[in-house]
Amino acid sequence: xxxxxxxxxxxxxxxxxxxxxxxxxxxxxxxxxxxxxxxxxxxxxxxxxxxxxxxxxxxxxxxxxxxxxxxxxxxxxxxxxxxxxxxxxxxxxxxxxxxxxxxxxxxxxxxxxxxxxxxxxxxxxxxxxxxxxxxxxxxxxxxxxxxxxxxxxxxxxxxxxxxxxxxxxxxxxxxxxxxxxxxxxxxxxxxxxxxxxxxxxxxxxxxxxxxxxxxxxxxx
Amino acid sequence: xxxxxxxxxxxxxxxxxxxxxxxxxxxxxxxxxxxxxxxxxxxxxxxxxxxxxxxxxxxxxxxxxxxxxxxxxxxxxxxxxxxxxxxxxxxxxxxxxxxxxxxxxxxxxxxxxxxxxxxxxxxxxxxxxxxxxxxxxxxxxxxxxxxxxxxxxxxxxxxxxxxxxxxxxxxxxxxxxxxxxxxxxxxxxxxxxxxxxxxxxxxxxxxxxxxxxxxxxxxxxxxxxxxxxxxxxxxxxxxxxxxxxxxxxxxxxxxxxxxxxxxxxxxxxxxxxxxxxxxxxxxxxxxxxxxxxxxxxxxxxxxxxxxxxxxxxxxxxxxxxxxxxxxxxxxxxxxxxxxxxxxxxxxxxxxxxxxxxxxxxxxxxxxxxxxxxxxx
Ligand code: HEM
Ligand code: HEM
Ligand code: SF4
Numbered sequence: 001x002x003x004x005x006x007x008x009x010x011x012x013x014x015x016x017x018x019x020x021x022x023x024x025x026x027x028x029x030x031x032x033x034x035x036x037x038x039x040x041x042x043x044x045x046x047x048x049x050x051x052x053x054x055x056x057x058x059x060x061x062x063x064x065x066x067x068x069x070x071x072x073x074x075x076x077x078x079x080x081x082x083x084x085x086x087x088x089x090x091x092x093x094x095x096x097x098x099x100x101x102x103x104x105x106x107x108x109x110x111x112x113x114x115x116x117x118x119x120x121x122x123x124x125x126x127x128x129x130x131x132x133x134x135x136x137x138x139x140x141x142x143x144x145x146x147x148x149x150x151x152x153x154x155x156x157x158x159x160x161x162x163x164x165x166x167x168x169x170x171x172x173x174x175x176x177x178x179x180x181x182x183x184x185x186x187x188x189x190x191x192x193x194x195x196x197x198x199x200x201x202x203x204x205x206x207x208x209x210x211x212x213x214x215x216x217x218x219x220x
Numbered sequence: 221x222x223x224x225x226x227x228x229x230x231x232x233x234x235x236x237x238x239x240x241x242x243x244x245x246x247x248x249x250x251x252x253x254x255x256x257x258x259x260x261x262x263x264x265x266x267x268x269x270x271x272x273x274x275x276x277x278x279x280x281x282x283x284x285x286x287x288x289x290x291x292x293x294x295x296x297x298x299x300x301x302x303x304x305x306x307x308x309x310x311x312x313x314x315x316x317x318x319x320x321x322x323x324x325x326x327x328x329x330x331x332x333x334x335x336x337x338x339x340x341x342x343x344x345x346x347x348x349x350x351x352x353x354x355x356x357x358x359x360x361x362x363x364x365x366x367x368x369x370x371x372x373x374x375x376x377x378x379x380x381x382x383x384x385x386x387x388x389x390x391x392x393x394x395x396x397x398x399x400x401x402x403x404x405x406x407x408x409x410x411x412x413x414x415x416x417x418x419x420x421x422x423x424x425x426x427x428x429x430x431x432x433x434x435x436x437x438x439x440x441x442x443x444x445x446x447x448x449x450x451x452x453x454x455x456x457x458x459x460x461x462x463x464x465x466x467x468x469x470x471x472x473x474x475x476x477x478x479x480x481x482x483x484x485x486x487x488x489x490x491x492x493x494x495x496x497x498x499x500x501x502x503x504x505x506x507x508x509x510x511x512x513x514x515x516x517x518x519x520x521x522x523x524x525x526x527x528x529x530x531x532x533x534x535x536x537x538x539x540x541x542x543x544x545x546x547x548x549x550x551x552x553x554x555x556x557x558x559x560x561x562x563x564x565x566x567x568x569x570x571x572x573x574x575x576x577x578x579x580x581x582x583x584x585x586x587x588x589x590x591x592x593x594x595x596x
Contacts, residue, residue, distance in 0.1 A: 038544070038545070039495075039544070039558065040476065040478055041495075042478050044476040044477050047471045048471075049475045050476075051474075052473055052474050113586055114585075114587075115587035117587060119590045150462060150464075150465060152450060152504065153456075168533070169528070170539070171546070173545055174545050174548070177557045178557050181560070181561025181564055184561070188568045188572060192575070199579075200579070200587060203590050216590050
């Protein structure tokens, strides 16, 4: 165990942390409102109330916040430090990266006792985030395509209408709906893995996404 | 008012006719005629100032020829046109047209009838209007639909290919419709796909709303061209807005008042049918404003969810009609997206819970801590 030479290293820059928590809040709000949009129950006793109206309004505001946040994070993948770089998401393109992914998998499967320490994302996590970003794109594209349906001559529909060549109108809704469950499944795994690595790496991953700092050993 | 000829001659596309006299014979007053012009202008989303222009154009009209072809159909569009108990002004406008061929309603039969069609195509090439009802089968050389010994495809190529314009009435003629539903045994397609070279305007709907046909024809007579269309070739005046956005039940949707079971309290009160699988949010048609049968009612007005009949491939694409979302492909028939999603979430939670317990008991892990990396 490395006791000596540990220091606090600034890993997650502000844009990484801010977009992470904006995404988290937005997804939470989008899932709750989306769940109601998907399977509404009568919650009003008079037609002059506006329950679904507000739920949809909140869904769309959160949708814009989410979209802006995701776009900002992508921008930062090119502008930020090496831990924010897009390269962190594709460790499998190098041989060394693939080796590390295997080591990490072995650790998770109780086949190895070497904790996969990483300053940035661990390699499996990085790959998973690539999939998560793909899910973000699917949610944003199908979301705006559904939103654009209300005004078929609008710019929004012109930008997203081509998606209806790939999806039937019903398939579009189903995809948007299933995407929510995939994200929820991811979050359960994600919070667990963060906790596990926090305990095992002792690098303070959990607090790092709030503070930006991780405990890192000096280069010998 | 414009010029009119007092003697009607029997033939010719260029002939003028006396509309006021025709109307008088049918017992339609000038006032009713003006009402009709106003209604059609409104349907076409023209400003009120256009009403006199529409009236004058109809007074002056030269008499174009129309032929009506029926292929793989149920004749509901013909039915929709003829259903009226009393002669309506709309019917009279269709009387302005010289309907030279219509299998269901013409007096001629057999070779005589087919000769009439051949004559129109030959003598009025590029000047007549073709109306097509029903889809056209392409599989096995088109043998699944033959009229007078010719395949539908053959007839359509000749008649629609030489027409000034072709109006596809109903979903089958527009997009293939019910005959084209999976597995589409006859290889049915709509007219535009069967005859790509033809000038086609699609008026889908199951059946189409006859008012939209009248309005399209009036537009054609008044402006000399077909109305502006959307990406599916449907006129914007009738298919430019979503059902959901014009629906009389929409206040209940926004409020959060839903029918949750057929015949429940909410259903009796006329609340929103979204929960019961209404496809109004994904369907473009003017049903809520134009309505059917002399503006009497329309499906959602009558308490049944929209099934999206004016959309391409609706039988497959809008299914299931009585549920909001389709089944997830590859899972059993009782599995909805939410059941599968919840299953996924619970499985993940349990799997990681077990992994967590196992991890808590594991000892002797080697961790050097992350090492600073300076390369790259
Ligand atoms: C992670 C992000 C998101 C989640 C979890 C989510 C969730 C959902 C869910 C579950 C539904 C109900 C679908 C159904 O059953 O038909 C829905 C509907 C919808 N969502 Fe999202 N959504 C997300 C992002 C977005 C985005 C970025 C937009 C873009 C504007 C959007 C726009 C819509 C629209 C327009 C509807 C249909 C509303 C209606 O028809 O009234 N969503 N969403
Ligand atoms: C909607 C929920 C969430 C989503 C979609 C999500 C997604 C992500 C993504 C994409 C990253 C990579 C960050 C980047 O490179 O920009 C990340 C990192 C991280 N998240 Fe989340 N997150 C969610 C919720 C949470 C929660 C609730 C926690 C903690 C309680 C958490 C803890 C962390 C930590 C510790 C990291 C950095 C760990 C690493 O190196 O991989 N996340 N998350
Ligand atoms: S009944 Fe159908 S079209 Fe009308 S508001 Fe409800 S969901 Fe929309």
